[in-house]
Amino acid sequence: MSALWNNCLAKLENEISSSEFSTWIRPLQAIETDGQIKLLAPNRFVLDWVKEHHFAKLEEAIQQLSNGSLSLQLDIGSKKAIPAPAPQHTKAPDSKKSRPNFLNRAFIFDNFVEGKSNQLAKAASIQVSENIGKAYNPLLIYGASGLGKTHLMHAIGNAILQHNPSAKIVYLHSEKFVQDMVKALQQNAIDTFKEYYRGVDTLLIDDIQFFAGKERSQEEFFHTFNTLLEKKHQVVLTCDKYPKEIVGLEDRLKSRFGWGLPVAIEPPDLETRAAILMKKAMMAGVDLPQEVAFFIGKRIPSNVRDLEGALRRVIANAQFTGREITTEFTKEALHDLISLQDKLVNIDNIQKTVAEYFKIRVADLSSKNRRQSITRPRQIAMCLARELTSHSFPEIGEAFGGRDHTTVINACKRIASLRDSDVKLEEDYLNLLRTLSH
Amino acid sequence: MAEQLPLLFEHKFNLTFANFYPGKNREIIGHLKDCVSGTGEQQIYLWGNLGLGKSHLLQACCQLAQELKKTTFYYSFVADALPSTEILSGLEEYEVVCFDNIDAIAETSDWELAFFNFYNRHRDRGFKLILSSNCPPNWLTIRLPDLKTRLNWGLTLKLQELSDQESIEALAFKAKQMGFEINPTVGRFLLSHYARDLASLWRLLDRLDHATLAAKRKLTLPFLKQFLSQDESD
Incomplete structure (x- = not known):
């Protein structure tokens, strides 16, 4: 960050309310060049707001601090942040031309906890990863939010890559497909878009219910889908319900989504919930006693994200207080959550x-x-x-x-x-x- | 002597962790600092009643992020006055993003969907998201199940209420930041005769700051009583 911009921030934070400063001034990123300081806003909305409400103050501060040697320019953009290491996306080896596959390496079959509620979906996913385009095509995994559909989808992609590191795999959320298509249309690059998606070996599309009501995207996806299936390339889809129940999805798509194997994921039973908790704790380097896992599992009966949220609370509290994780401790740590659950x-x-x-x-x-x-x-x-x-x-x-x-x-x-x-x-x-x- | 008119200004001191009265919320401060500095959770959802300092803590997170040379963004939602969803565009590239009053976007379908998409893009990059609300995630009236389960995913923390003694200490602490003093007698009087909720007390503190400045007086019990009686008659 430029020293001048730092000084400018220090000056302005005493002149503008803290909330205004945090929203409109602090997020601006400065690029200092000869005779000019360019402030980058993340988007048009912020840019316009800053121009209208804070430009004069900014300009005055910069003039004053630079002794009139720098002029101010506002623009949209970002000095690219260095991505945090957390989710590790894999890149295909021949990635010079291709973009990242957006697979999260943390989601693999080995750390997917199997139970009665999801064993069929896991078995089908393994089959697909071992027999690309041949076992079940498309594989459609459906069920409520937070039950592990996305985990299985990434696990398929990661397993395929393990067998064949040069496989062209793309994971994306259906909204990303829509956004990419809109962008391609705007930039007159629809052919590149088509070529890209129709050229993959395995296409993993999450949450296809978001295609509902988007006719142009459905049309394009329909053709992409057909091309991939004709070439015997694999398609894996997830949805929050059985596709026939989606309002606003074309019948021809509903019918095609059912061609392969639609497989449901149900909410996990108590034993599976406890096993999930113990596995997640182990991955976080924490030894979670079985009785504690059952206690949490019994109190959080809904979905895996809720379970993870509760486990985070217990682990964070244990780490802060240095206390051992017992059932009594867990009751205390989850007191708020449990009492609210009881109220609900x-x-x-x-x-x-x-x-x-x-x-x-x-x-x-x-x-x-x-x-x-x-x-x-x-x-x-x-x-x-x-x-x-x-x-x-x-x-x-x-x-x-x-x-x-x-x-x-x-x-x-x-x-x-x-x-x-x-x-x-x-x-x-x-x-x-x-x-x-x- | 004519009353001296103070300059009309809003208190603009920077909201940081150092000028937050922690009370029973030291653990929360620790988790927030760890989150921003990169060693802690990827997502924190902070909830609690009005006046407990959620906005202060979120802005303190931004301040810390700035010190650590991280890109940061803060926005406080107001129900019925939501901005264009375009405000989310590009924020996935920000390392620490804080949204205050996230409950305000509930039941607004375009905002729920836009936020869901932002959430996924931001999370995929491993960046930090800190949210606040007046209720826990399960109580939000968000209609998009995919978004609701995601809000439950991170570390959910409840800001604890202050005891009476802590409230008195918090008043003195805050007044000191503003440049005047509140002794325990005045603090106790405020709590028993004016209001117990912190939001009202903070607003009063702002007005008392102006009043003491205008009268060039210290905040004594007689001055406070006079101020409150005048306030009532107004």
């Missing part, structure tokens, strides 16, 4: 949500009604109360019309067994779990 998810809330979902009255759940249309939702609600709250069996029984604790235990067993055999009930249960966990 309580028996009343569960009963209300379940009643709404099955279109019955909340009072039915506590009634003596024994029709299956009522008993099944009641059992589900009891089971959810057991899974999502810290209430005991007797307390849950009490909240459901003063029932005995053995009724709650039986309800939980019944639902656990039905979840294995009844696909519809499993889907209902997971939908409710997701609704209540967010």
Whole structure:
């Protein structure tokens, strides 16, 4: 940073409010050349604001500090920052002409924790990485946010590169595809764009639901997709739902996405959640006792990102206080999170949500009604109360019309067994779990 | 003697970690410093009630980033007055980005999507993101699930409320930064007779600074009582 700009910042920070200074002045990057100081703003919005509200002050300060020898110019741009080492993107060996593949090397099959909820998706992903373009093409992994779809996608790319370091692989988010296409259209470079995407060996596109409503992008993606499949090159897609359910996606795309293997990822069960936590802790160099992993897993039933967030809190707190990670310590470290979760998810809330979902009255759940249309939702609600709250069996029984604790235990067993055999009930249960966990 | 009119100026002293009263929030300060300096978390989500110092801490992060010669950007969102999403353009190249009141973008679909895209671009580069809000990520009314889960991903920290004793100390600490003194008696009086929430107290402090300057008086209990009674009658 130029010494003059440093002095200018020091002068202005006493003349402009701290918040204004942090937003409009501090982010400017200075390039000093002969007779001129050029300040770069990150975008047009900041540039215009600075020009309108702060130009005079800036100019005056620069004139004063340079004894009138420097003039001021404002522009959009950035002196390139040095990327932090955190996510390591791999580059294809022949990268002179190609750009980075945007694969995150940290996401590999070895550190993807497998459980009942994701084993099919992992197995299919491994198959694809070992039989490019032949096993399942396209491979479509779908499921709610934060369950590991992106991890599997990167793992496929990294495994392919391991077998064949010169493979041309590109990972990108669907929005990036759209942005690149818009840019290509603006710059009259659509042919280069087409050539680039149609020339890869494996195309990994994340979150295709964001194509919804973008007709021109869908059209272009449709042709890219067809070209790659014709050449028997691999396409891997992820989506937050089964593509047929996406509103605003063309039917021909929906149909093509289903050509290969659509495979679902479900929220992880308790054992898998605990295993994920232990694996993540191990990767962070922390020894997480199993009972602590189960404690966190039980309190955070939703998705892997939430689990990671809770684990970060525990590790950060342990490192700051120098204390050992025990269940008691974890309760303290996650106190805020847990008490908030309890406020969000309580028996009343569960009963209300379940009643709404099955279109019955909340009072039915506590009634003596024994029709299956009522008993099944009641059992589900009891089971959810057991899974999502810290209430005991007797307390849950009490909240459901003063029932005995053995009724709650039986309800939980019944639902656990039905979840294995009844696909519809499993889907209902997971939908409710997701609704209540967010 | 005519009252001396003070120059109308906003307090422009730089908000840094050194001039933040830590109270029970020393751990949070440690995590923020580590994050900015590059050894800590990639993402911190800070939440807590109004007046606890979220904006101060975020701006202190920017100040530290500047000292460390890192590129940094800060923006404080205001609900119903969101800027164009173009403000996010190019920010993925900034090493430390701080967004205050992130809750304000909830339920605004173009902002949620734009922020989601910025988030991914910025995270891919391994740069640091520090967010603040009045509620934890799970309570945000963000409609885009992909964004909501990402906000939960990093280290979420709750700013702790100050006890009465700490509030009195914080008042004295802040007044000292502004160049005047508040003794414990005055501090206790303010807490028991004026307001307990820090946001109101900080606003009052600003006005007291002007008032003492105008009257060329120290902030004594009689002066404070006179000021507050005048304030009420106004």
